Amino acid sequence: MKNKAGIIVLTAVIVITLSLTGCATDDSHTHNFGTAWKSNATQHWHECSCGEKSDTANHTFEAGECTVCEYEHTPHNFGTAWTSNATQHWHECSCGAKSELANHTLVNDICTVCGYHAHNFSTTWTSDATQHWHECSCGEKSDIANHTGNTERGLCSVCGALQYSLGDTGPGGGKIFYVSTAGFTMMDNSTTAHYLEAAPADMATTLAWASSAFIPSTFGGTGDWVDITGTETAIGTGRKNTALILATDADAPAAKACVEYSINEKTDWFLPSKDERNELYNRKADVGITSGDYWSSSEYSSDYAWAQNFSNGGGGGSVKSYTNLVRAVRAF
Numbered sequence: 043m044k045n046k047a048g049i050i051v052l053t054a055v056i057v058i059t060l061s062l063t064g065c066a067t068d069d070s071h072t073h074n075f076g077t078a079w080k081s082n083a084t085q086h087w088h089e090c091s092c093g094e095k096s097d098t099a100n101h102t103f104e105a106g107e108c109t110v111c112e113y114e115h116t117p118h119n120f121g122t123a124w125t126s127n128a129t130q131h132w133h134e135c136s137c138g139a140k141s142e143l144a145n146h147t148l149v150n151d152i153c154t155v156c157g158y159h160a161h162n163f164s165t166t167w168t169s170d171a172t173q174h175w176h177e178c179s180c181g182e183k184s185d186i187a188n189h190t191g192n193t194e195r196g197l198c199s200v201c202g203a204l205q206y207s208l209g210d211t212g213p214g215g216g217k218i219f220y221v222s223t224a225g226f227t228m229m230d231n232s233t234t235a236h237y238l239e240a241a242p243a244d245m246a247t248t249l250a251w252a253s254s255a256f257i258p259s260t261f262g263g264t265g266d267w268v269d270i271t272g273t274e275t276a277i278g279t280g281r282k283n284t285a286l287i288l289a290t291d292a293d294a295p296a297a298k299a300c301v302e303y304s305i306n307e308k309t310d311w312f313l314p315s316k317d318e319r320n321e322l323y324n325r326k327a328d329v330g331i332t333s334g335d336y337w338s339s340s341e342y343s344s345d346y347a348w349a350q351n352f353s354n355g356g357g358g359g360s361v362k363s364y365t366n367l368v369r370a371v372r373a374f
Contacts, residue, residue, distance in 0.1 A: 079111035086111035106139030115139065124156035131156035151179070167201035174201035196237050196374060204236055209328040212239035214308035214372055219325035220277070220318070228373055229274065230282035235373040238277075240322055240329040241311060245299050248365035251337055251347045253293035261363040269344040273315075280315035281373065283339035287313070296337045300370040311370035313339035316348040316357070318371060323355055334367045335360065 075088040075096045086108065087098040101108040106115045115137035125134045131153060132140040146153040151160045163176040163184045175183040189198040189205065194213055196206045210218045220238035228235050250257070257263025270290055273283040287297040296313055303311040314322060319338040322329065333353040337360070340348040346359030349366050360366060 079113075081108070081111050081113040083115075086113060103137035103139075106135065106137050124158075126153070126156050126158045128160070131158060167203070169198070169201050169203040174198060174203060194374070206237055208325060212237065212372075213306065213374065214239050214241070214311075215306040216240045216242045216372075217325070217329045219329055219371075220321040222277075226278045228281060229276075229279045230285060235278070237374055238314075238318060238321060239372050239374070241303060241370040241372075242305065243330075243369075245296075245303075245368040245370070249295040249299055249337070249368050250363055250365050251294065251296050251360070252362035253291050253295060255293070256291045257363045261361065263363060267345040267362070270341045273339060273341040275316035275338075275340045275348070277315065277317045277321065278373070280318045280339050280371065281310075281312040283315055283341075284312040287339060296366075296368045297339060299368055303370045308372060310374075311372050313337065313368065314371045316340035316350075319348075319350055320355075320357070322369065322371065323350055323352055326352055329369070331369070337366045337368055 071092060073090040073092065073094050073096070075090050077088070079086045080089045081087070081101070085098055085100055087095040089095055099110070101113055101115075102110055103115055106118060107113070115135070118135040118137065118139050118141070120133040120135050120141045122133070124131045126132070126146070130143060130145055132143040134140055144155070146158055146160065147155055148160055151162050152158070153160070159180055161178040161180065161182050161184070163178050165176065167174045168177045169175070169189070173186055173188050175186040177183055187200070189203055190200050191205050192199050193205070196204060198205060204221065204223060206212060206218050206221065208218055208221055212218050216239045218237050219240050222236050225234040225236050227233070254263045255265040256268045258266050268290060270287050272286050273279070284297045284300060287294045288301065292298070300311050300313045316338045319336060322331070322336070326332070331352050335349050335351050338348040338350065342348050342359035345362055347362055348357060349360035350357035
Protein backbone atom coordinates (compact mmCIF):
# COMPACT_ATOMS: atom_id res chain seq x y z
CA MET A 43 0.00 0.00 0.00
CA LYS A 44 2.82 2.39 0.82
CA ASN A 45 4.52 1.65 -2.52
CA LYS A 46 1.28 2.39 -4.41
CA ALA A 47 0.90 5.78 -2.66
CA GLY A 48 4.50 6.67 -3.46
CA ILE A 49 3.97 5.91 -7.13
CA ILE A 50 0.94 8.21 -7.23
CA VAL A 51 2.88 11.12 -5.67
CA LEU A 52 5.81 10.66 -8.09
CA THR A 53 3.47 10.64 -11.07
CA ALA A 54 1.87 13.93 -9.94
CA VAL A 55 5.28 15.59 -9.61
CA ILE A 56 6.28 14.52 -13.13
CA VAL A 57 3.01 15.90 -14.65
CA ILE A 58 3.44 19.26 -12.90
CA THR A 59 7.08 19.50 -14.03
CA LEU A 60 6.16 18.76 -17.65
CA SER A 61 3.39 21.40 -17.54
CA LEU A 62 5.81 24.04 -16.31
CA THR A 63 8.33 23.07 -18.96
CA GLY A 64 5.67 23.43 -21.70
CA CYS A 65 4.77 26.94 -20.48
CA ALA A 66 8.39 28.05 -20.59
CA THR A 67 8.67 26.78 -24.14
CA ASP A 68 5.63 28.86 -25.34
CA ASP A 69 6.91 32.05 -23.71
CA SER A 70 10.27 31.78 -25.41
CA HIS A 71 8.84 31.82 -29.02
CA THR A 72 10.66 34.34 -31.27
CA HIS A 73 8.51 35.84 -34.07
CA ASN A 74 9.82 35.37 -37.56
CA PHE A 75 7.82 37.71 -39.79
CA GLY A 76 7.95 36.85 -43.43
CA THR A 77 9.10 39.39 -46.03
CA ALA A 78 6.11 38.70 -48.27
CA TRP A 79 3.07 40.90 -47.75
CA LYS A 80 -0.26 39.42 -46.73
CA SER A 81 -3.41 41.41 -47.30
CA ASN A 82 -7.15 41.69 -47.32
CA ALA A 83 -9.40 44.22 -49.08
CA THR A 84 -8.34 47.09 -46.86
CA GLN A 85 -4.95 46.35 -45.26
CA HIS A 86 -1.58 44.63 -45.67
CA TRP A 87 0.93 43.25 -43.15
CA HIS A 88 3.87 40.90 -42.51
CA GLU A 89 2.87 37.71 -40.68
CA CYS A 90 4.65 35.26 -38.37
CA SER A 91 4.00 31.50 -38.57
CA CYS A 92 2.20 31.84 -35.24
CA GLY A 93 -0.28 34.26 -36.78
CA GLU A 94 1.13 37.46 -35.20
CA LYS A 95 1.09 40.51 -37.55
CA SER A 96 3.60 43.34 -38.06
CA ASP A 97 3.66 46.56 -40.19
CA THR A 98 -0.14 46.55 -40.48
CA ALA A 99 -1.36 49.51 -42.61
CA ASN A 100 -4.16 50.53 -44.94
CA HIS A 101 -3.61 50.13 -48.66
CA THR A 102 -2.35 53.07 -50.69
CA PHE A 103 -4.02 52.75 -54.07
CA GLU A 104 -2.80 54.11 -57.36
CA ALA A 105 -4.59 53.04 -60.54
CA GLY A 106 -6.28 50.24 -58.59
CA GLU A 107 -3.12 48.72 -57.16
CA CYS A 108 -1.60 49.20 -53.72
CA THR A 109 1.77 50.88 -54.11
CA VAL A 110 3.13 48.98 -51.08
CA CYS A 111 1.94 45.38 -51.36
CA GLU A 112 0.64 45.32 -54.96
CA TYR A 113 -2.84 44.22 -53.85
CA GLU A 114 -5.27 44.80 -56.71
CA HIS A 115 -8.59 46.41 -55.95
CA THR A 116 -11.46 44.55 -57.62
CA PRO A 117 -14.12 44.94 -58.69
CA HIS A 118 -13.81 48.68 -59.57
CA ASN A 119 -16.76 50.96 -59.00
CA PHE A 120 -16.31 53.80 -61.47
CA GLY A 121 -18.33 56.94 -60.76
CA THR A 122 -20.68 58.38 -63.37
CA ALA A 123 -19.27 61.91 -62.98
CA TRP A 124 -16.29 62.89 -65.13
CA THR A 125 -12.96 63.69 -63.52
CA SER A 126 -10.54 65.81 -65.52
CA ASN A 127 -7.30 67.75 -65.76
CA ALA A 128 -6.16 70.32 -68.30
CA THR A 129 -5.81 67.75 -71.11
CA GLN A 130 -7.92 64.64 -70.35
CA HIS A 131 -11.11 63.29 -68.73
CA TRP A 132 -12.06 59.91 -67.22
CA HIS A 133 -14.34 58.04 -64.82
CA GLU A 134 -12.57 57.20 -61.58
CA CYS A 135 -12.90 54.45 -58.96
CA SER A 136 -12.46 55.23 -55.26
CA CYS A 137 -9.17 53.35 -55.47
CA GLY A 138 -7.87 55.76 -58.11
CA ALA A 139 -8.24 53.49 -61.13
CA LYS A 140 -9.40 55.27 -64.30
CA SER A 141 -11.84 54.23 -67.02
CA GLU A 142 -12.65 55.78 -70.43
CA LEU A 143 -9.53 57.95 -70.29
CA ALA A 144 -9.44 60.30 -73.30
CA ASN A 145 -8.22 63.73 -74.42
CA HIS A 146 -10.67 66.63 -74.29
CA THR A 147 -12.64 67.55 -77.42
CA LEU A 148 -12.72 71.35 -77.23
CA VAL A 149 -15.23 73.62 -78.94
CA ASN A 150 -15.01 77.28 -77.91
CA ASP A 151 -12.71 76.22 -75.07
CA ILE A 152 -15.28 73.77 -73.62
CA CYS A 153 -14.96 69.96 -73.82
CA THR A 154 -18.05 68.54 -75.55
CA VAL A 155 -17.72 65.27 -73.57
CA CYS A 156 -17.08 66.25 -69.95
CA GLY A 157 -17.81 70.00 -69.97
CA TYR A 158 -14.30 70.96 -68.88
CA HIS A 159 -13.60 74.64 -69.56
CA ALA A 160 -10.10 75.25 -70.92
CA HIS A 161 -9.19 78.73 -69.70
CA ASN A 162 -7.94 81.08 -72.39
CA PHE A 163 -6.46 84.01 -70.49
CA SER A 164 -6.16 87.30 -72.33
CA THR A 165 -2.69 88.75 -72.76
CA THR A 166 -4.11 92.20 -71.98
CA TRP A 167 -4.07 93.22 -68.34
CA THR A 168 -7.34 93.88 -66.50
CA SER A 169 -7.15 95.94 -63.31
CA ASP A 170 -8.90 97.71 -60.47
CA ALA A 171 -7.59 100.32 -58.05
CA THR A 172 -5.23 97.91 -56.27
CA GLN A 173 -4.52 94.86 -58.47
CA HIS A 174 -4.05 93.61 -62.03
CA TRP A 175 -4.59 90.21 -63.66
CA HIS A 176 -5.12 88.30 -66.89
CA GLU A 177 -8.73 87.26 -67.33
CA CYS A 178 -10.47 84.40 -69.11
CA SER A 179 -13.79 84.93 -70.90
CA CYS A 180 -15.43 82.93 -68.09
CA GLY A 181 -14.20 85.45 -65.50
CA GLU A 182 -11.41 83.29 -64.06
CA LYS A 183 -8.28 85.29 -63.19
CA SER A 184 -4.60 84.46 -63.58
CA ASP A 185 -1.38 86.24 -62.53
CA ILE A 186 -3.18 88.32 -59.87
CA ALA A 187 -0.82 90.80 -58.21
CA ASN A 188 -0.85 94.19 -56.52
CA HIS A 189 0.10 97.18 -58.61
CA THR A 190 3.73 98.23 -58.58
CA GLY A 191 3.42 101.99 -58.25
CA ASN A 192 5.53 104.58 -60.03
CA THR A 193 4.76 107.93 -58.43
CA GLU A 194 6.76 109.90 -61.01
CA ARG A 195 4.76 108.58 -63.95
CA GLY A 196 1.60 107.73 -62.04
CA LEU A 197 1.34 104.34 -63.74
CA CYS A 198 1.73 100.74 -62.57
CA SER A 199 5.06 99.56 -63.94
CA VAL A 200 3.54 96.16 -64.82
CA CYS A 201 0.09 96.81 -66.31
CA GLY A 202 0.12 100.57 -66.89
CA ALA A 203 -2.94 101.22 -64.70
CA LEU A 204 -3.33 104.83 -63.55
CA GLN A 205 -2.35 105.41 -59.94
CA TYR A 206 -3.68 108.95 -59.40
CA SER A 207 -7.24 110.24 -59.28
CA LEU A 208 -8.68 113.73 -59.60
CA GLY A 209 -7.89 115.76 -56.50
CA ASP A 210 -4.90 113.63 -55.47
CA THR A 211 -1.63 115.32 -54.61
CA GLY A 212 0.80 114.85 -57.48
CA PRO A 213 4.59 114.45 -57.54
CA GLY A 214 5.03 118.24 -57.66
CA GLY A 215 3.03 118.77 -54.49
CA GLY A 216 0.00 120.25 -56.30
CA LYS A 217 -3.40 118.76 -57.10
CA ILE A 218 -4.23 116.53 -60.05
CA PHE A 219 -6.94 118.38 -62.00
CA TYR A 220 -7.10 116.36 -65.21
CA VAL A 221 -6.82 112.58 -65.78
CA SER A 222 -6.89 110.76 -69.12
CA THR A 223 -6.92 106.97 -69.09
CA ALA A 224 -6.13 106.82 -72.81
CA GLY A 225 -3.50 109.55 -72.48
CA PHE A 226 -2.95 112.73 -74.46
CA THR A 227 -0.08 113.75 -76.70
CA MET A 228 2.29 116.49 -75.62
CA MET A 229 2.71 118.50 -78.81
CA ASP A 230 6.24 119.70 -78.06
CA ASN A 231 7.82 116.23 -78.06
CA SER A 232 5.03 113.76 -79.00
CA THR A 233 5.19 111.92 -75.67
CA THR A 234 2.03 110.62 -73.97
CA ALA A 235 0.86 112.06 -70.69
CA HIS A 236 -2.07 111.01 -68.50
CA TYR A 237 -2.24 113.79 -65.92
CA LEU A 238 -2.22 117.56 -65.48
CA GLU A 239 -1.08 118.81 -62.10
CA ALA A 240 -1.55 122.39 -60.87
CA ALA A 241 1.10 124.18 -58.85
CA PRO A 242 0.20 124.42 -55.14
CA ALA A 243 -0.32 128.20 -55.41
CA ASP A 244 -0.61 131.13 -57.83
CA MET A 245 2.37 133.28 -58.68
CA ALA A 246 2.95 135.88 -56.00
CA THR A 247 1.66 138.77 -58.12
CA THR A 248 -0.51 139.31 -61.18
CA LEU A 249 1.54 139.40 -64.37
CA ALA A 250 1.29 140.72 -67.94
CA TRP A 251 1.28 138.27 -70.85
CA ALA A 252 3.85 140.23 -72.92
CA SER A 253 6.96 142.07 -71.83
CA SER A 254 7.34 145.85 -72.30
CA ALA A 255 9.36 145.39 -75.53
CA PHE A 256 6.30 143.73 -77.12
CA ILE A 257 3.74 146.26 -75.90
CA PRO A 258 3.07 149.61 -77.68
CA SER A 259 3.78 152.86 -75.86
CA THR A 260 0.06 153.63 -75.86
CA PHE A 261 -0.34 150.65 -73.51
CA GLY A 262 2.70 151.52 -71.39
CA GLY A 263 5.32 149.56 -73.33
CA THR A 264 8.36 150.34 -75.40
CA GLY A 265 7.69 148.31 -78.55
CA ASP A 266 4.76 146.94 -80.51
CA TRP A 267 2.44 143.96 -80.56
CA VAL A 268 3.91 140.82 -82.08
CA ASP A 269 2.07 137.74 -83.25
CA ILE A 270 3.30 134.52 -81.57
CA THR A 271 2.83 132.08 -84.45
CA GLY A 272 1.77 128.52 -83.73
CA THR A 273 0.12 128.63 -80.30
CA GLU A 274 -2.87 126.28 -79.94
CA THR A 275 -5.75 125.78 -77.50
CA ALA A 276 -6.04 121.98 -77.05
CA ILE A 277 -4.98 119.85 -74.09
CA GLY A 278 -1.36 118.87 -74.62
CA THR A 279 -0.33 122.16 -76.28
CA GLY A 280 0.38 124.36 -73.25
CA ARG A 281 4.03 123.40 -72.87
CA LYS A 282 4.68 123.96 -76.58
CA ASN A 283 2.84 127.31 -76.44
CA THR A 284 4.97 128.44 -73.50
CA ALA A 285 8.17 127.61 -75.40
CA LEU A 286 6.90 129.48 -78.50
CA ILE A 287 6.11 132.57 -76.43
CA LEU A 288 9.58 132.65 -74.86
CA ALA A 289 11.30 131.93 -78.18
CA THR A 290 9.96 135.31 -79.37
CA ASP A 291 9.56 137.24 -76.12
CA ALA A 292 12.18 135.89 -73.72
CA ASP A 293 10.94 138.11 -70.90
CA ALA A 294 7.20 137.45 -71.31
CA PRO A 295 6.21 137.70 -67.60
CA ALA A 296 3.50 135.01 -67.31
CA ALA A 297 5.28 132.35 -69.38
CA LYS A 298 8.69 133.10 -67.88
CA ALA A 299 7.37 132.85 -64.32
CA CYS A 300 6.01 129.37 -65.07
CA VAL A 301 9.17 127.89 -66.62
CA GLU A 302 11.27 129.33 -63.78
CA TYR A 303 8.95 127.90 -61.15
CA SER A 304 10.37 125.00 -59.11
CA ILE A 305 8.92 122.98 -56.25
CA ASN A 306 9.48 119.43 -54.98
CA GLU A 307 12.42 119.22 -57.42
CA LYS A 308 9.99 119.59 -60.35
CA THR A 309 11.03 122.17 -62.94
CA ASP A 310 8.81 121.22 -65.89
CA TRP A 311 6.00 123.71 -65.22
CA PHE A 312 4.36 125.75 -67.99
CA LEU A 313 1.54 128.21 -68.66
CA PRO A 314 -1.56 126.14 -69.51
CA SER A 315 -3.30 126.34 -72.87
CA LYS A 316 -6.87 127.62 -73.14
CA ASP A 317 -8.41 124.12 -72.82
CA GLU A 318 -5.98 123.04 -70.11
CA ARG A 319 -6.83 126.15 -68.14
CA ASN A 320 -10.56 125.39 -68.57
CA GLU A 321 -9.98 121.95 -66.98
CA LEU A 322 -8.31 123.83 -64.13
CA TYR A 323 -11.48 125.91 -63.79
CA ASN A 324 -13.61 122.73 -63.71
CA ARG A 325 -11.61 121.47 -60.72
CA LYS A 326 -10.97 124.86 -59.09
CA ALA A 327 -12.24 123.64 -55.71
CA ASP A 328 -9.58 120.90 -55.68
CA VAL A 329 -6.77 123.37 -56.39
CA GLY A 330 -8.02 126.05 -54.01
CA ILE A 331 -9.13 128.73 -56.51
CA THR A 332 -12.34 130.68 -55.98
CA SER A 333 -12.22 133.67 -58.36
CA GLY A 334 -10.04 135.90 -60.52
CA ASP A 335 -8.93 136.20 -64.14
CA TYR A 336 -6.25 133.69 -65.20
CA TRP A 337 -3.98 133.74 -68.24
CA SER A 338 -3.55 130.90 -70.70
CA SER A 339 -0.65 130.41 -73.13
CA SER A 340 -3.00 130.49 -76.14
CA GLU A 341 -2.79 133.65 -78.19
CA TYR A 342 -6.07 135.24 -79.29
CA SER A 343 -4.52 137.80 -81.63
CA SER A 344 -1.31 139.83 -81.85
CA ASP A 345 -2.55 142.07 -79.01
CA TYR A 346 -4.80 139.66 -77.08
CA ALA A 347 -4.38 136.29 -75.35
CA TRP A 348 -7.05 133.95 -73.98
CA ALA A 349 -7.98 134.53 -70.33
CA GLN A 350 -10.74 133.10 -68.14
CA ASN A 351 -12.74 134.40 -65.20
CA PHE A 352 -12.76 131.77 -62.45
CA SER A 353 -15.79 133.29 -60.73
CA ASN A 354 -18.17 132.25 -63.52
CA GLY A 355 -16.05 130.43 -66.13
CA GLY A 356 -16.44 133.14 -68.74
CA GLY A 357 -13.50 133.54 -71.11
CA GLY A 358 -12.26 135.64 -73.96
CA GLY A 359 -9.39 137.74 -75.17
CA SER A 360 -7.51 139.92 -72.71
CA VAL A 361 -5.04 142.60 -73.79
CA LYS A 362 -1.50 141.27 -73.41
CA SER A 363 -0.46 144.28 -71.32
CA TYR A 364 -3.09 143.59 -68.65
CA THR A 365 -1.96 141.85 -65.49
CA ASN A 366 -3.87 138.67 -64.62
CA LEU A 367 -3.42 135.79 -62.21
CA VAL A 368 -1.07 132.95 -63.20
CA ARG A 369 -1.17 129.29 -62.08
CA ALA A 370 1.57 127.05 -63.49
CA VAL A 371 0.79 123.45 -64.42
CA ARG A 372 2.77 120.37 -65.40
CA ALA A 373 1.97 117.24 -67.41
CA PHE A 374 3.14 113.65 -66.79
